[in-house]
Amino acid sequence: MAASTPFVELSRAEWSALRARTPLTLNAGELARLRGLGDVTDLDEVREVYLPLSRLLNLYVAATDRLREAVGTFLGGAQPPTPFVIGLAGSVAVGKSTIARLLRELLARWPEHPRVELVTTDGFLLPNAELARRGLMRRKGFPESYDRRALVRFVAEVKAGRAEVGAPVYSHLRYDIVPGERQTVRRPDILIVEGLNVLQQAPPGRVGLADYFDFSVYVDARVEDIRRWYLERFRRLRATAFRERESYFRRYAEIPEGEAMAYAEGTWRDVNERNLVENIVPTRQRATLVLRKGPDHAVSGVRLRRL
Numbered sequence: 001m002a003a004s005t006p007f008v009e010l011s012r013a014e015w016s017a018l019r020a021r022t023p024l025t026l027n028a029g030e031l032a033r034l035r036g037l038g039d040v041t042d043l044d045e046v047r048e049v050y051l052p053l054s055r056l057l058n059l060y061v062a063a064t065d066r067l068r069e070a071v072g073t074f075l076g077g078a079q080p081p082t083p084f085v086i087g088l089a090g091s092v093a094v095g096k097s098t099i100a101r102l103l104r105e106l107l108a109r110w111p112e113h114p115r116v117e118l119v120t121t122d123g124f125l126l127p128n129a130e131l132a133r134r135g136l137m138r139r140k141g142f143p144e145s146y147d148r149r150a151l152v153r154f155v156a157e158v159k160a161g162r163a164e165v166g167a168p169v170y171s172h173l174r175y176d177i178v179p180g181e182r183q184t185v186r187r188p189d190i191l192i193v194e195g196l197n198v199l200q201q202a203p204p205g206r207v208g209l210a211d212y213f214d215f216s217v218y219v220d221a222r223v224e225d226i227r228r229w230y231l232e233r234f235r236r237l238r239a240t241a242f243r244e245r246e247s248y249f250r251r252y253a254e255i256p257e258g259e260a261m262a263y264a265e266g267t268w269r270d271v272n273e274r275n276l277v278e279n280i281v282p283t284r285q286r287a288t289l290v291l292r293k294g295p296d297h298a299v300s301g302v303r304l305r306r307l
Contacts, residue, residue: 007290007303015302016048022055025109026102034101038229038236040297041098046106049291049299050099053217054106056289056304057086060215061113061190082161083187084113085212088194089283090219091276092141093230095297099219100194113189121195122170124151127177142275143197148209155212158191173241175248196275199283210286218287223276225295227268234264 061084072079090096108116157165169181202208242253252260294300
């Protein structure tokens with residue numbers, strides 16, 4: 001007898017059929033602007049994977065609105081609308097940033113919720129100077145490298161319906177927080193929060209980031225595949241962004257490739273893989289939906305949590 005599971009397991013074909021008649025309004029040029037470096041997502045992937053997901057999320061938003069009305073009826077007064085918050089988690093190099101941008105674009109095209117904002121938790125990393133002071137530069141991306149109180153406070157204020165809430169901005173080129181720069185979120189219909197550790201549980205007796213999520217997505221793949229994608233991306237960055245004058249990693253575009261790739265291998269092994277295995281993968285079971293990627297970076301299956 002098969003072990004019971006809180007998830008419904010769906011093949012890509014089964015999941016794709018759930019798109020129903022959701023229209024594909026995204027064109028190839030728009031998709032190209034949304035993709036990250038080396039990302040292979042194409043319009044077929046959008047049609048077969050992300051349109052069904054946008055339809056499901058649209059249904060969740062509508063159901064949440066009806067539940068809010070029911071609570072208002074119970075309490076004897078209308079409850080003010082609050083943003084629907086989506087958490088999106090997964091490893092470095094698994095493609096979650098492209099997925100987050102794609103979902104923002106697709107969800108904003110539903111007339112019921114045109115205002116969709118995306119915030120990445122990178123902006124809540126501690127500045128490099130503070131990480132260095134605490135001896136955490138080689139643990140950047142681990143839960144302790146973030147200003148977790150500020151991150152939770154930010155999402156709580158957005159969820160509470162504040163008119164404007166500001167978030168710090170992170171530069172991947174500079175590999176640091178940009179001093180004085182802020183992203184302002186103004187009462188969105190939907191807020192997407194993307195990051196490595198967004199599904200982490202809070203310490204006992206505390207409210208955590210994931211407690212504010214109405215829906216959460218985990219982007220999953222085999223560790224060996226993610227490692228390969230990470231190294232491929234590093235190699236591409238050596239020929240592109242790393243060559244820019246302000247790049248924190250400029251030296252890795254100038255030294256011999258073997259030396260640079262040895263650094264990348266070490267960083268994967270000692271930082272990213274450790275964080276993935278110790279902190280990120282254990283949160284997978286908390287997600288509402290898991291997108292499982294195959295070796296070619298394409299989604300091969302979906303797991304949806306039962307209600």
